[in-house]
Amino acid sequence: MGDKVMYEISLRRFLGLYALYARMDLDFLVRDARLSLMAIAADGLSNAASVSGVFLLSQRFGGIGGMSRWDVLFMLGYVTCVTGLYQLFFSGNNTGHISRRIGRGQVDHMLVQPLPLPVQLATEGFIPFTGCQNLLFGIGIIVWALRGAGHSVGAAFAAGTAGYLFVSLAIIIGLSYLFSSLAFKRQVAFEEIASTVVDDLTGMLSNYPLSAMPPPVQWTLITVVPAGLLGWFPACALLGQAPLGLSALYPLAVAVVIWALAALAFKKGLKYYVKYGSNRYNAGGHRR
Amino acid sequence: MSNTAQTDTTRADIAVSLRNVCKMFYQKQPAQNPRDLFRPRRKAVAALDDVTFSVKRGEFIAYAGPNGAGKSTTIKLLGGMLAQNAGEVSVLGMSPLRDRIAIMRRLGVLFGNRTELWWDHPVSASYRWKRKVWDIPRGDFEEMESLVLDLLDIRPFYNTFARELSLGQRMRADLGMLLLHRPELILLDEPTLGLDVLAKRRMIGFLKELNARDGTTIIVTSHDMDDLEEMARRILLISHGKIAFDGDFSALRGELGLTRKAVVCFADGSRREIPYGDTKTVLRGIAELDGVSDVSFTQASLEEGLAALFERWKAESERTASEI
Structure with missing residues (x-):
């Protein structure tokens, strides 16, 4: 919307914007470092608690549904990294929970900036200082799991893991934007839809090793509710074989479909926004 | 009552032009029968009804009218935040919807009831943010920063967090930030809203100086007619989505008897x-x-x-x- 004239955003400019938001995040952290560090520690503890239940079960039973305890730990580390990447790049200023900004009538603030909306959305959420703990924690768990299982990590494995992490992140963001587009039309009803999608998918469903589940549940959780693509499927594919006889590239195909739908829905929603406007403006901090 | 000012100007002299612009809003109505539960009834309200006017570069325009007349809707159309149902809108020779990014480099918009400042950061951080996002050369930025800090008396609270500012300080900080990229056209929707006498005098004085010194085109809406008369030379009165008067203040006095x-x-x-x-x-x-x-x-x-x-x-x- 409104960006028909294509503007070249150089890599330098893009990195400059990331540096800007990193600086703002650092300023936020050092304003009251004691409180900020306590909040970061609490976030880390809560994250550890969210994965420890499944890990302890797999420890007790020596694995779950054909996955060894180290495989389960690797999967949990992977899920934590996905959550960490989301926090690092999209949890600042509600760029990931975009339904909040739409539902609060705050898209106007984006329309007055001389930048394409995708560039704004890709950079404004970057919080490397207050949002890095989950990613670091997740990497730690992955290293621990790979050492425990005696896996040798080569460049191909590292690149594969990075690629899958990118795809899983794309799936979360795509789903968030797809469902958030509903907030353009029904601002009150769908203001919090992104939290439901993101938090439930990353925080609850994706932590379970689906190998122990019957195939209909597995299929449901990699198609209709693709929580299995945020941990279980990539972990299985990276550690041996992609489950259910599917190609290892299946998550990529799903991500492409979700992004195409999200782009379409978001564009349509934005057209609706400029056609009908919004009377739900929330002045109490316009990027909250 | 109509006294539409005829202007004989070339296209390049025009900062803003609206031609036969209509903008409708649809208000939901309470359900009266079961069918309404699934297809809510809506009442169409014409916020702008065949509005035509143009503003020359360097003009200072007062845009006034009663509540709900269509003032904010016009500002939002000019700022590319709303799309018209019919007609043509042109800002600095471009379409606000199609050329949003190019326009925003040369336009400044300020709504009195909202802020562009970053809520959880000092004013200075918001100004640095603006420099990066608008890609303002450092020299130009420092010059404008120094100018607005002095003229709008922002220095005393430049490092205060936006959410801790008083309304008057917040408005001045917002106005200062708006000017950092030297906009050619400024749209102000109720900029004096809630300001005390001193803050209002400062704001008005600054806007007049900006218009006179740099030739910046300014369109300002307000309910305070004394403020508008002091600032602007031309007034557009809008009522029920139609331009009811377009002329200078003495002509308006004559029209009003x-x-x-x-x-x-x-x-x-x-x-x-x-x-x-x-x-x-x-x-x-x-x-x-x-x-x-x-x-x-x-x-x-x-x-x-x-x-x-x-x-x-x-x-x-x-x-x-x-x-x-």
């Missing part, structure tokens, strides 16, 4: 009010009077005249609605 009066006090304590049009004639007349002890000249309040006018428009609109 607001006359100037000479109040003559006599030595015996009596006084006489003499309505006049021509100053020389009334002065000659007063000079011929005997026993004059004092003379003062008054001007009927524009606000009073407009209040009566808005009341009349409201009654006309209600009458039309009941006839329909």
Whole structure:
């Protein structure tokens, strides 16, 4: 919307914007470092608690549904990294929970900036200082799991893991934007839809090793509710074989479909926004 | 009442142009039958109804009207935040919807009831943010930063968090931030909203200076007619989505029948009010009077005249609605 004239955003400019938001995040952290560090520690503890239940079960039973305890730990580390990447790049200023900004009538603030909306959305959420703990924690768990299982990590494995992490992140963001587009039309009803999608998918469903589940549940959780693509499927594919006889590239195909739908829905929603406007403006901090 | 100013200008002289612009809003109505539960009834309201006007570069325009007349809608259309249902909108020779990014480099928009400042950061951080996002060269930024900090007296709270500012400080900080990229056109929606007398004087003085010194085109909406009269040379009155008056303030006074009066006090304590049009004639007349002890000249309040006018428009609109 409104960006028909294509503007070249150089890599330098893009990195400059990331540096800007990193600086703002650092300023936020050092304003009251004691409180900020306590909040970061609490976030880390809560994250550890969210994965420890499944890990302890797999420890007790020596694995779950054909996955060894180290495989389960690797999967949990992977899920934590996905959550960490989301926090690092999209949890600042509600760029990931975009339904909040739409539902609060705050898209106007984006329309007055001389930048394409995708560039704004890709950079404004970057919080490397207050949002890095989950990613670091997740990497730690992955290293621990790979050492425990005696896996040798080569460049191909590292690149594969990075690629899958990118795809899983794309799936979360795509789903968030797809469902958030509903907030353009029904601002009150769908203001919090992104939290439901993101938090439930990353925080609850994706932590379970689906190998122990019957195939209909597995299929449901990699198609209709693709929580299995945020941990279980990539972990299985990276550690041996992609489950259910599917190609290892299946998550990529799903991500492409979700992004195409999200782009379409978001564009349509934005057209609706400029056609009908919004009377739900929330002045109490316009990027909250 | 219509006195649409005819302008003979070339395209390049025009900062803003609206041609036959219509903008409708649809308000949901309470359900009256079961079908309404699934397809809510909506009442169409014309926020702008075939509006046509243009603004030359360097003009300072007051855009006024009663609540719900369509002022903010016009500002949002010009800022590319809303799309019109019909007609053409042009800002600095471009379409606000199609050329949003190019326009935003040269345009500044400020709504009195919202802030562009970063809520959880000091004002200075918001200004640095603006420099990066607008890609303002460092030298230009520092020059403008220094200028607005002094002229708007922002220095005392430059490192204060936005959410800790008073309304007047917040408005000044917002206005200062708006100017950092040297916009050619400024749209201000109720910029004096809630400001005390001192803050208002500062804001008005600064805007007038900006217009006179840099030739910046300014369109400002407000309910305070005295403020508008002090700032702008031309006033557009909008009512029920239509431009009801376009001209200067003295022409508006004439249209409203607001006359100037000479109040003559006599030595015996009596006084006489003499309505006049021509100053020389009334002065000659007063000079011929005997026993004059004092003379003062008054001007009927524009606000009073407009209040009566808005009341009349409201009654006309209600009458039309009941006839329909």
